[in-house]
Amino acid sequence: SYVLTQPPSVSVAPGQTARIACGENNIGTKSVHWYQQRPGQAPVLVIYFDSDRPSGIPERFSGSNSGNTATLTISRVDAGDEADYYCQVWDSSSDHVIFGGGTKLTVL
Amino acid sequence: EAQLVESGGGLVQTGWSLRLSCAASGFTFNDYAMHWVRQAPGKGLEWVSGISWNSGSIRYADSVRGRFIISRDNAKNSLYLQMNFLSGEDTALYYCAKDTNSLEMASPFDSWGQGTLVTVSS
Numbered sequence: 001s002y003v004l005t006q007p008p009s010v011s012v013a014p015g016q017t018a019r020i021a022c023g024e025n026n027i028g029t030k031s032v033h034w035y036q037q038r039p040g041q042a043p044v045l046v047i048y049f050d051s052d053r054p055s056g057i058p059e060r061f062s063g064s065n066s067g068n069t070a071t072l073t074i075s076r077v078d079a080g081d082e083a084d085y086y087c088q089v090w091d092s093s094s095d096h097v098i099f100g101g102g103t104k105l106t107v108l
Numbered sequence: 109e110a111q112l113v114e115s116g117g118g119l120v121q122t123g124w125s126l127r128l129s130c131a132a133s134g135f136t137f138n139d140y141a142m143h144w145v146r147q148a149p150g151k152g153l154e155w156v157s158g159i160s161w162n163s164g165s166i167r168y169a170d171s172v173r174g175r176f177i178i179s180r181d182n183a184k185n186s187l188y189l190q191m192n193f194l195s196g197e198d199t200a201l202y203y204c205a206k207d208t209n210s211l212e213m214a215s216p217f218d219s220w221g222q223g224t225l226v227t228v229s230s
Contacts, residue, residue, distance in 0.1 A: 001170075030214070031214045033216035033217075035153070035217075037153075042203060042220040042221065042222055042223060043145075043153065043203070043217075043220050044220070045216050045217060045218050048208075048215075048216040048218075049216070054218065084152075086152065086153050088153075088216070088217075089214075090213055090214035090215075092214075095167050096155065096167065096169060096170075097143070097155035097158065097167075098155070099145075099152060099153040099154065099155060100152075101152050102152040102153070
């Protein structure tokens, strides 16, 4: 079955750039979506179809997808970005929606 | 703005059944596929099931297939999840989520409810 691998945690200082990876064989052939989930809140879509940004999401959030890794990049990180981040794909071979295990972003 | 409100969660015993509901407003409900996603305490997101706009296409995660049934009533702007033969592994916060497309395929989920908690006790 298709499994999306994310690092459990990423730490970054305020003002720096955070990069969160989502890995799987040939993920570059799929469309990847990213969600932010702050503590006690529902997930929020922050990037869709690899690199598109919904209205209301800051330009500091960007995405890329190639080869075996999709990446969510958050520039000029601030304390408000502390959250869990999840990648998501559709696996056509199983007809399932797949979520990555999630990455906890800590702002030092 | 889309709003989704889940209800129906609660504390049940192993083997029991429960029916979750999701009331939708703020968008044309019958234009979009809908999903249920759950999150066990302290764990990540797990997709449970998805249903197309007209109920013509339905998908389930392997962990719930044969026990859970997703359905929708477009006249009532409502999504449902009938959960049977519940076990402790089903304990989770259950979210209703709106797809951005009419079919439950590769599209993202752009609106989520706040969830309803299901606790299964032995």
